[in-house]
Amino acid sequence: MTATGIGAPVRRKEDQRFVTGQGRYVDDFNRPGQAYAYFLRSPHAHAAIRSIDTGPAMIMPGVIAVFTGDDLAADKIGGLICGWMIHSKDGSPMKAGPHPALAQGKVRYVGDHLAVVIAETLAQAKDAAEAIVVDYDVLPAVVDTAQATKTPVQVHDVSPDNTVFNWHLGNKDETEAAFARAKHVTKIDLVNNRLVPNPIEPRAAVGEYDFGTDNYTLYTTSQNPHVARLVLSAFIGVAPEHKLRVIAPDVGGGFGSKIFIYAEETVCVWAAKKVKRPVKWTSDRSEAFLSDAHGRDHVTHAEMATDENGKIIGLRVHTTANLGAYLSTFSSSVPTYLYAPLLSGQYDIPAIYCEVDGVYTNTAPVDAYRGAGRPEATFVVERLVEKTARELGQNPAEFRRRNYITQFPHATPVIMTYDTGDYAASLDKALEIADYKNFEQRKQESARRGKLRGIGFSSYIEACGIAPSQAVGSLGAGVGLxxxxxxxxxxxxxxxxxxxxxxxxxxxxxxxxxxxxxxxxxxxxxxxxxxxxxxxxxxxxxxxxxxxxxxxxxxxxxxxxxxxxxxxxxxxxxxxxxxxxxxxxxxxxxxxxxxxxxxxxxxxxxxxxxxxxxxxxxxxxxxxxxxxDPTNFTFPAGVHICEVEIDPDTGVTKIERWTAVDDFGVIINPMIVEGQVHGGIAQGVGQALLEGAVYDQSGQLITASFNDYCMPRAIDLPSFQVGMTVTPCPSNPLGIKGCGEAGAIAAPPAVINAITDALGHEDIAMPATPQAVWRAAQKARMPMAAE
Amino acid sequence: MYAFEYHRPASLKEAASLAGQAEDAKFLAGGHTLLPTMKLRLAGPANLIDLGQIAELRGIERSGDTITIGAMMKHAEVASSAEVKQAIPALAEMAELIGDPHVRNRGTIGGSIANNDPSADYPAACLALNATIITNQRKIAADDFFQGIFTTALEEGEIITQVSFKVPSQAAYAKFRNPASRYALVGVFVAKHADRVRVAVTGAGSNGVFRAAEMEQALSGSFTSEALNGVSVSEDEMNSDIHADSAYRSHLVGVMARRAVQEAAARG
Known part of the structure; x- marks a missing residue:
């Protein structure tokens, strides 16, 4: 290894400009003659639009133009697309409702785009937007995932019961047979809470049109500028592909939310030609909360069958996945092919059957968010494995070890073929670093101080390095990867x-x-x-x-x-x-x-x-x-162990120790990898303890600012103990597996398993806020406040 | 933000006179509530009178059994004041628990009290420390000043100049922070004065900051956490939101009150 070669902890070259304020983000680009766009958004979760009168806005100072969905339609600008086709069990294609960049006829969530005002200044555009008169026929809304198909409210005409698809994976008959001969069945009901991505840089776009060359330029906060160009040209039809240049300069975090092609950048490119001026839009944080694609939002019932030897013989899962009001760019793939194929976890489970119902609601679209489907799968598997071990009276670490896959390659019943791994090696190392053998002593010491200590495991696996183009094509992807x-x-x-x-x-x-x-x-x-x-x-x-x-x-x-x-x-x-x-x-x-x-x-x-x-x-x-083009997915895997101490008087959970042992294959820069692990864990802990997007029954987002939506802070986290094991990935020339999402995937079940261990009570939802933990502790009849 | 006229008076008199003349005017102290509200276009005063350059609104002074703090003193200044730490360490500690460093270096005691946010910390300190709110027109006892959520005894155009706190023999503030906002989900300020114990609760009450009479009575008899056994605040009077329902808030008031008493007693 050289000082700057593979395996060296080289300091990040780009940090010089980032930490000295010299980074150049989309909002830093200002083009000559630039005008400002402001989007009028729906204040209602569900309403028919009787009329929009833009006349009063048009005469406001500084206003250059006001556009609505009718203007886009007149120019034959297509709607936003979902690029992954999912078929239901009966073979029918998913029911994709229209997704115009500016609403036509109806608005379907709070924050839905109604009209855009383009003015000389942002303040003038906002003033004018207030002058637009919209006559709404407000309709009842559906927001609750579990209720989406049981309501008369209909989000899209194409789907009378709000079902997008009824999809399944695995072998139903074999799974039923496994359950029929099971010695023990463990059941669990889980909610995977909805999250708001919150990258530090909000989305932004600058559209520009050159009348001399007939070239368009879009500066945008994108994780995949070429895909944005392809979608904007071939599908939405804003500009021909060879005439559209998409620039995604420094981008301040994405976590998935900047993969997608949104209404705002579509409108900025199109409008730049209409008004003959560069058009800039920069999201404020309030808009980001309302309109960035959210993550997760699953309701799941799952069952695990074990035989008389404590061997897992079957898993069946039913999940309802909330896709929001419209199908975002890759939304349909997240609760299907990025989810169910990971339900085997690190375990040799001969029979698995999973059903997923994708549903519409009057909420922001839901799409990939750090981990995308795999955190949801890992949460199901690792909560269920933990609960099964407890019900069988077995040590949760040893129960996992007994069921680990040890022979590779290993074909699971849910279409994945794991190439390599050594799960027991990660477990051993994690147990060592976590000082597991002295846990009981620490628990007793906590008890002497009136505190409840618990330990939780997460033996996660993920499918990364997406992906072999042929494979994803056969599963419905619209592009090669x-x-x-x-x-x-x-x-x-x-x-x-x-x-x-x-x-x-x-x-x-x-x-x-x-x-x-x-x-x-x-x-x-x-x-x-x-x-x-x-x-x-x-x-x-x-x-x-x-x-x-x-x-x-x-x-x-x-x-x-x-x-x-x-x-x-x-x-x-x-x-x-x-x-x-x-x-x-x-x-x-x-x-x-x-x-x-x-x-x-x-x-x-x-x-x-x-x-x-x-x-x-x-x-x-x-x-x-x-x-x-890769020949297989990669399969990073590892063991995270979380140790918590709970104050039963207040319900406050403090993470005392965190051990992460990950197998990412060959590592290029261990310092950067460790940083990815830290950030991922922080996001996973955020989901487990702090974060949760909450809509009220009328469809208003209650957690629409950092005052109510709790992001993790440094003080919420311990110093992480990070270890690595290495089994090089055989399917790419560098032996790399990937590390970007592991922490966010591993962390939530580790935290919840630790809390339920401490409480001796399984029923706790994420985020496990102090109130939720206090209440669960009460339910578990634990000793409460020293009266 | 809507357009507004900005004024920066150099004296209290000038500020009052501006307020008397300007249409639809708001005073600007630290701005940590007003400015975000304006940015969201939920408030749009035509005139903004910045109190930041008025020397009369600054300073911290001890005089006998009172400590008097200028209305424009920032939370960080109160938290680090040698006089405050010496006279009422619980007050300095409370100031250190407000928000985050940005908030503490802009937000002011006068602004906090005038706003009377039901989750703010200072109103609890004022009630527990039997404060007097001094304005450019009069002196108002804290007990008369706070009149419900975002409502105070201040008249239109009246400016808080100073807050004068009674130095207690023992005091402590126990705060359960809203994990997101860092406001008080429940904050309990306990202070033992020569005549009686005062217990003020913020964050929890559905009508804003309040004194817990039963707790005060129990602690006036015996200033120990055990004296609070069996004493609680009614759930019916508690606030309820997505972060904490009324039962949990009521429970936390008890926990925080006990912790405050223990801490105050330990301080001796």
Whole structure:
């Protein structure tokens, strides 16, 4: 390992600009003549629009234009799309209601877009929006996931009972048979609470149109600018693909919420041409709460069957997944193919059957949020495994160990084939770091102080590195999920890597450069990573699903291999040797068995001056591209152990210890990986203890600001004890599995298992607020306040 | 935010005169409630009178058994004041528990009291420490000042200049923070004075800050947490929201009151 190569804890190159305020985010871009867009949003969760009178707004000071859904329709601008087709059990396609960028006829959630005002200043646009007169026929709303199909309220005409799909996966008959012969069945009812993503940078867009060249430019807060361009051109029809440049510059976090193509950027690009001015929109935090796609929101009943030896023999799951008022870009895949295939967890379960009902409600659209489906699956499996162990009177760690998959590859009953792993090794290491053997002592010590101590496990697995294009295509994906890279070597030997991955906090500018430095033997500061601009990078699928290491870097590795191969040809001419005798090692091209060699940079120069070879024998230059399509998902897995102490007087849960032992395969930068683990755990703890989006029965979002929606703070978290085990991933050339979502996936069941262990009572919902814990403690008849 | 006229008077007299002349005027102290409300366009005063440059509204002074704090003193200044820490450490500690560092370095005691947010901390301190609210027109006993949620005895245009607290023999403030906002979900300020014990509760009551009479009576007999056994505040008078229902709030008032008494007693 070199100081900047694979495995080195290199400090992040991009942090210099971020911590000194020199980052350049979408809102930092101001174009000449720019006007400002403000969206009038529905104050009602469900209403028919009798009329919209924009006349009074049009005459307000500074107003350039006011548009409604009718204007979009007149220009034949299509609606927003959902790019993953899910079929119901009966083979019928999912029921996708229309999703116009500006409402037509009806509004379906609080925050739904009714009209846009474009004015000289934002304040003028807001003033004018207040002058728009909308005549609503307010309708009753449905907000509750479990009630969505049992109400006369109908969100979309295409779905009379608000069902989007009734989907299933697994083998029903085998599962029923397993339950029939089970010695014991454990049942659980779970709610996976709805979350608001809350990246630190709210969404923003600047649309621009050049009348000279007929080119459009969109600056947008996107995790996948090429996909945004494809959707905006091919499906929504705002501009032809080759005439639309999408730039996603520095982006301040996404967590999934910036994968999707939203109404606002659609309208900004379209309106820029209409008003002949660049048009900027920047979300404020209130808009972000209302209109960023939310995450999770499942209601689940699940049962686990075990035999007389404490072996899990069957799992059946029924989940109702709230998809909100419209199907967001990838929403349909999240509670289906990103969820049910992970229900085997780390366990050898011969029979699994899962049914998922996707439903519409009058709430914000729900889509992928850090982990996307896999946290929901892990919560089901790990809560159920824990409860089963308790009901069987078995140690939860040993119950898990007994049921672990130990032979690889392992085909689960829910379409996944796990390639490699060593789950017991992670468990052993976690038990050691967590000092599990002295837990009872610590519990007694807490009891002496009147406190309740509990310990909770989470043996999570996830499917990352999404994904083999053929596989996802067969499951309904509208796109392939490969990645592209181009490695451009300059005559001076410095290197630019153009990648289709997009960094919005992951540190790609560092880790990707480490790979190049490692492979080409050049200093890391000789490498630049270029991303986030469709005019620079030819194509790319973007960053989500912990895919940029396993898929994005594999594409770079493939392109580097081509560069080295071309370099060998150049070196053969320059060093006057046969190509087969050229070796590339430690940054030098040399002739085998001799001391003749030249540095990488010298060969790069030779490639460009092209003095030593004929253009007929070899093309000048040194630039190679590659597309990499993975052969399988990757399967990061690990064991997290959470230890809590509860104050029964107040219900306050304090996390005393957190152990995370993860197997991410080969690690490029352990410091960045550890940071990803920390951030993921913080988000998972947020879900478990603090966060929850709450709508009232009329469909108003009650938790619409940080005053009511509780984000995790440093003080809510302990110092994490992070360990690693490594089984290299066999399905990509770098052995990488991915680490971006693990913490958020592992954490919620670890926390809830610890709390239920402390309370001796299973029934507690997330977020486990002090009030909820206090009440559960009361139910468990634990000793309460010292009266 | 809607457009408004901004005024920055240099004296109390000028501020009062501006308030008398300007239409639809609001005083601006630390701005931590008013400015967010204006940004959300839920408030749109035509005139904003910034009290930040008025020297008469600043300062902290001890005189006999009272400590007097200028209305524009920031929470961080109260929290770190040697005089306050020496005279009423519980008051300094309470100021340190408000919000976060940003809030504590902008928010003011006068602004907090004038706003009388039902979850604010200072109103509880005022009631428990038998404070006198001094304005540019008169002196008002804390017991008469707080008149329900966001409602006080202040008249239109009246400006709080100082708050004068009685130094107790023992006191403590126990706060259960709203995990999201850091306001008091329940805050109980307990103070033992020569004549009696005062117990003030914020965050919990459906009508804002209040004194817990039964608790005061019990503690005036014996200033111990055991004296509170069997004494509670009625659920019916508690606030209820998504963070805490009335039963939980009522329970927490008891827990926080006991903890405050224990802490005050331990301080000696």
């Amino acid at each position: 490969w990645e592209s890279a181009e490695v451009r070597v300059n005559p001076t030997g410095s290197v630019e890597v153009l990648t289709g991955s997009h960094s919005h906090g992951q540190g790609h500018e560092t880790t990707f450069a480490q790979l190049v430095s490692d492979r080409l033997g050049i200093p890391i500061d000789q490498v630049s990573i270029v991303h986030g601009d469709t005019d620079k990078v030819q194509f790319g699928m973007g960053t989500y699903g912990s895919r940029s290491g396993a898929v994005g870097m594999s594409a770079i590795a493939k392109a580097i291999d081509k560069v080295i191969a071309k370099g060998k040809k150049v070196a053969a001419h320059v060093l006057e040797a046969s190509e087969g005798d050229i070796e590339f090692k430690d940054g030098r091209f040399g002739v085998a068995g001799t001391d003749r060699s030249m540095a990488f940079g010298e060969i790069a120069l030779q490639a460009y001056i092209a003095h030593k070879f004929s253009g007929q024998d070899l093309e000048p230059g040194l630039k190679e591209g590659a597309f990499y």
